[in-house]
Amino acid sequence: MAEPQRSRSRACSPGAPVELDDDHGQPGGAAQEEEQLELRRGPWTVDEDLTLVNYIADHGDGRWNSLARAAGLKRTGKSCRLRWLNYLRPDVKRGNFTADEQLLILDLHTRWGNRWSKIAQHLPGRTDNEIKNYWRTRVQKHAKQLNCDANSKRFKDAMRYLWMPHLVDADDHRRRVLHAQQQHAADVAAAAHGLSAGMVVTSSSDSFATTAESYDDVGGLYANLHAGEMAVVGGGGCWAEHEANHQGLWPAAADQSAAVAQAAGGGQFQDPELSGWVQGFSEGMITENFWALEDIWKIQ
DNA sequence: AATAGTCGCAACCGCCGCAGC
DNA sequence: TGCTGCGGCGGTTGCGACTAT
Numbered sequence: 001m002a003e004p005q006r007s008r009s010r011a012c013s014p015g016a017p018v019e020l021d022d023d024h025g026q027p028g029g030a031a032q033e034e035e036q037l038e039l040r041r042g043p044w045t046v047d048e049d050l051t052l053v054n055y056i057a058d059h060g061d062g063r064w065n066s067l068a069r070a071a072g073l074k075r076t077g078k079s080c081r082l083r084w085l086n087y088l089r090p091d092v093k094r095g096n097f098t099a100d101e102q103l104l105i106l107d108l109h110t111r112w113g114n115r116w117s118k119i120a121q122h123l124p125g126r127t128d129n130e131i132k133n134y135w136r137t138r139v140q141k142h143a144k145q146l147n148c149d150a151n152s153k154r155f156k157d158a159m160r161y162l163w164m165p166h167l168v169d170a171d172d173h174r175r176r177v178l179h180a181q182q183q184h185a186a187d188v189a190a191a192a193h194g195l196s197a198g199m200v201v202t203s204s205s206d207s208f209a210t211t212a213e214s215y216d217d218v219g220g221l222y223a224n225l226h227a228g229e230m231a232v233v234g235g236g237g238c239w240a241e242h243e244a245n246h247q248g249l250w251p252a253a254a255d256q257s258a259a260v261a262q263a264a265g266g267g268q269f270q271d272p273e274l275s276g277w278v279q280g281f282s283e284g285m286i287t288e289n290f291w292a293l294e295d296i297w298k299i300q
Numbered sequence: 301a302a303t304a305g306t307c308g309c310a311a312c313c314g315c316c317g318c319a320g321c
Numbered sequence: 322t323g324c325t326g327c328g329g330c331g332g333t334t335g336c337g338a339c340t341a342t
Contacts, residue, residue, distance in 0.1 A: 041312070065327070081328075082311070117330060132331075133309050141307085307339075313332080321325085 040074045044083055048073060052080055053088055086127045093125030097134060105131055106139075106159050 040048075055071035061084060064077030073080060086092070097105070101123055108119045114135075116128035123131065148154045 043310075063327085076312095077327075078329095079311080086310075114331065128330075129310080136332095137308055303342085305339105305341075308337095310334105310336100312334075314330105315332100316330080317328090319325100319327085321323105 038074050039076060041076075041079065044075075044087075048075070049083070049088060052084060056084060056088075082129075086129045091125055092127060097126075101126065102134075105134065109135065109139075110156055110159065 044052075051071055051073055055067065055073075059067070059070070061067065061081075064081040066077070068075050068077045068080045071080075075083075104122060105119060108122060112118055114132075116132045116135075120126055120128040120131050142158075143152075143155045148158075
C-alpha cells in the first residue's frame with residue numbers, strides 16, 4: 001500500500017474536527033451539524049487509509065458520502081473520493097513523469113488548455129491533480145524563467161520547438177542507453193556462457209521496437225515517440241487521432257531539433273510557422289534570460 | 301549551524317452540471 | 322419547476338522538505 005511521502009496539514013491541525021466541510025454549505029439539522037462537527041480534515045492517517053481501502057475492496061467505490069458513513073470514516077465523501085482517486089487507487093502511478101508523459105502533457109495542454117481531467121485520461125495511472133501540480137510547478141516555472149505567460153504564444157513556441165524536440169531526443173537517447181545496457185548485459189552473460197557476442201546480439205537486438213515497447217510506461221500508448229516514427233500500440237486508441245491532430249502542432253520534432261541546433265550554431269533557420277521569438281534563435285538573440293538548449297536538457 | 305527562500309504536492313475550496321424527487 | 326444531493330473539475334492553499342546563503 002502507498003505510504004504518504006510526508007505528513008502534511010492545512011489550516012487545521014491534522015485530523016482536527018471542523019465546523020463545516022460541506023460541499024455546498026447547505027444548512028442542516030441539529031443532528032447533521034453534530035455529525036459535521038466530527039468531520040476530520042487534513043492529512044489522512046494510515047488507519048483511515050486502511051479503512052477506506054478495505055471498504056472499497058469489499059464494497060466497491062462510488063456513492064462517496066454514504067461510503068464514508070458506512071465505512072465509519074469521519075470524512076466527507078468528497079475527501080474520500082479524492083484520497084482514493086489521487087492516492088490509494090492501486091493503479092495510481094507515482095514518481096517522476098517520464099519524457100513520454102511530459103511530452104504528452106505538453107502536447108495535450110497545447111490543445112486543451114487546463115482540462116486536467118481530460119489530459120489525465122490519456123496518461124494511465126496519472127491523476128489530474130498530479131498533472132496539474134506538475135504543470136504549475138515545473139512548466140509555469142519555466143514560463144517564468146522566460147518572462148512570459150505559460151499560455152502565451154511565445155511560451156508555446158518554446159515548448160513546441162525547443163522543449164518537445166528535446167524530450168523526444170532525451171527519450172530516444174534514454175532508450176538507446178537502455179538498449180546498450182541490455183545488450184552489454186547480454187554480452188556479458190554470453191561471455192560467461194562461452195558464446196560469441198554476435199550470437200547474442202542477433203537474438204536480442206533484432207528489434208529496437210521491442211526494447212522500446214518493453215520500456216514504454218505510458219500504458220502502451222506509444223511504441224516509439226520519435227517524431228515520424230510514432231505508432232499505435234496496445235489498446236491506447238488515441239494516438240492515431242493524436243498524430244493526425246498534431247500535424248502542424250508538433251511538426252517533425254527531430255527535424256526541428258536539428259534546425260534549432262543548427263540555428264544555435266549560427267546557421268540559417270527558416271520556418272514560416274515560427275514566431276519571431278523562436279526565429280530569433282537563428283539570429284543569436286539568446287540571452288541568459290532565456291533557456292539555453294543545455295538548460296532545457298538539464299531540466300530533464 | 302542558523303536562517304531564508306523555494307519547491308513539491310496532498311488536500312481543500314468553490315463552482316458547475318446532472319439526476320432524482 | 323425548483324430543490325437537494327452528489328460527483329466531478331479547476332483553482333488554491335499551506336506545510337514539510339530541500340537548497341542556498
